[in-house]
Amino acid sequence: MKLANKIHIYTTVLFAALLLLIIATIYFSSKNIMFNSDVEQARAEAEQILSGVGDNQGEAKASDLLRAYVPPGGMVEVVSPNGQPDVTVIGGSGELLAKQESEFHQGEVNKVQIINDTPYAFISIPIVWTNGEVAALQLTESMKATSDNLEVLGIVLVAVSILTVIPLFFSARLLSNLITRPITSLIQTMNDTQSSGRFQRIELPRKSKDELYQMTETFNQMMNQLEANYEKQESFVSNASHELKTPLTVIESYSSLLKRRGKEDEDLFNESIEAIHSETQRMRKLTQQMLLLAKQDEKWKLDMEVHSLTTILQSTANSFEKAYQREVSIEVVNEIELMTDQQKLKQLLYIFMDNARKYSEDQIDIRIKEAQGKAVIQITDHGIGISNDHLDKVFDRFYQVDEARSRKSEGLGLGLSLARELAQVLEADISLTSERGKGTTASILLPISQ
Template sequence: MKLKSKINLFSAALFIGLLLLINCAIYFTFNRMMYDSELERIKVEARQKVKGMHEAETSVPIENLLRAYMPANGMLQIVRSDGTPRAAVTSAGNSDLRKIPVEYKNKELANIFEYDHIPYGFVSMPVIWSSGEVSELQLTENLATTAHNLRTLKIVLIAITIIACIPVLLASSMLSNFIISPISSLIKTMKEIQGSGRYKRIDQPKQSKDELYQMGETFNNMIGQLEQNYVKQEQFVSNASHELKTPLTVIEAYADLLKRRGKETPELFDESIEAIQSESNRMKELIEQLLLLAKHDEQWKVTAEEVHINALIGEAVRSFCAGYKRKIEFDEKADVTVKSDAQKLKQLFYILMDNAHKYSKDTIYVSVERKRGKAVIEIIDRGGGIPTAELPKVFDRFYRVEKSRARASGGFGLGLSLAKELADAIGAEVKLDSVEGVGTTAQILL
């Protein structure tokens, strides 16, 4: 069964069930109230008749007395203590009541009974005559009018239920359409995406705060992310293929040259070996960076600990000076300790230092300070700088600013992308500020 049918069936059944329950409660409540009211009226009437008979007992024969107090629509009788009727009178049309077996109740009694499909109110009250004889006055009244009124009420309630079912069914249909419409649109869009392979979003007619609108917005946002990731993936595969193709072509060319002329020309042999080794190292470095970038955020194993930034950066600066023979000025503007992953922070620092080393020849300036409650590590180079328009793109994989990030520098355009991944993993922030022709300032904020 479809969800729409389930919603229709459930909501309609629920509303109709509630309506039936309310109408039944109304009917049975009125039924009880009306019969109880009639029975109370008959009891009052019976007491009045007993009182009147006591006052007129000695002067009027019992049969005449009963006729004087005969009900308009029923039967009045006197029953002896042995269960035999002493006298009885009935109104016109109620003579059949005489056929009902007579019984001495021996107590005051009031109830409703049905005879020949007609409801009657019955009241029995003890009577003590002046002679000392104990009898009972039994008053029976026809309640056909009350029954007729209740039948009319039943018909009205049934009619109301049937009529009310029409808007209930319409409302349940509208409700199901309102709920199912966005879901149907979502399914349709998914099928179109599946069939065409193109990303498509759901049209949102108007802004709302309900869950259905939020579901549509979430789907559209998810499609946007998928589309963006798909484009990045295509870009990544294309760039990776291009970056790997070049060293493989060089290796293949030199290998072919070695095969043809390597034995006869020692100089060519040395040149080819050096070129093949150089390109192999470039490929190894590229593959290592690609493997690092292939990790998801949750796969970074971060070990948070107290890290003395001054000591960590000072040691890294000394190692860099010794390894690359570069002049680096280190300024400790503040003594800073943070909670972070020391190894990943050092790796992040090395990536930014490596960029400064590759793209500048002058002194590199490194400082550690505290600004607005954050630890700030700053690396400044006096290289060619990055055009302002290119700054937002430098963290994209394989992106290189051709003017200053020439292929000769040996970069793949993966360093800053890896730096961004590392910063996100340890909860840091990387900022770049650059002026073309002046230099670049990189900041790590913790």
């Protein structure tokens, strides 16, 4: 069963049950109040009869006295202790009451009796009768008018219930449609997305801020994230396959040469082995950097501690000098301590230093200073530089300013993209300034711990 139908049925049944409960409460409360009112009125009449009989006892016949007080359609009688009526007076159309058996009550009794489906108010009050014994003065008064009014009230309540349930049925349908409309729209959008392959969104209502609005907003955010990840995946796979195709082709070509002529030509053998080894190293670097970049969709695990920036740079520079036999000069303008992840900062520094090594043969200069509450690290090379047309694109994945030069320097076009990801994790700002033929300066701005 559809959710809209469930809401429709459950809402209708619930409201109908509540309406029935309210109507039953109104009816029985009204019945109780009206019957109690009639009984109280009959009791007051019985006390009036008791007072009148007591004042005029002995001056007239008892039946004549009681006849003056008997209500229309009712009965007044005096019942002796043996249960036999001593005096019975019937008013109007109360002959049916005379056929009822009399019963003596010692104390006062106030109740409603049903005789032939007609309610009667019954009052019994002790009275000292003419012979000196204590008898029971009993008044029975018809409540047919009240019963008729209750019947009319019941008919009105039933009619009101029926007239209320009809619009309730249709309003429940409207309510179910209103509640399930965002869900239906969500399902339709998901089906359209699945069939068309396009990431569609649901229009958000401007007035509502309820859970359905939040669900729709969350769905749209999920669509945005899925679309962004899908685009990144397509671009990443396309670029990666393009980059891997070249080393694989080289390896395949040299492998074929080795298979055909490798045993006969030693120079060809050495050249092929060197080329295959070189391309294999490039593929390993490419794979490692691709795996690192894949972490951008995960939460990087940070090990934040307070470190001396000079110590980190000196340690990184020493390792770099031993690995590549390249001189690195460090100028410390300000001694700075900051809260950072040492390993990730070293990795970020290594990327820029490695770029400086690839594109220049001279000394690499590093400068540390403090500016506007931030630690500034500047890494400068004196190489070929980058034109302004390419500066905005060098942080894109697989982007290489000069493919031939990048091949020569073993560039993959992934280092600066990884640097951007690391900078975001470390809450750092990075930028490049360069002049063609004079060199490039990479700047890293890190927040200083208090």
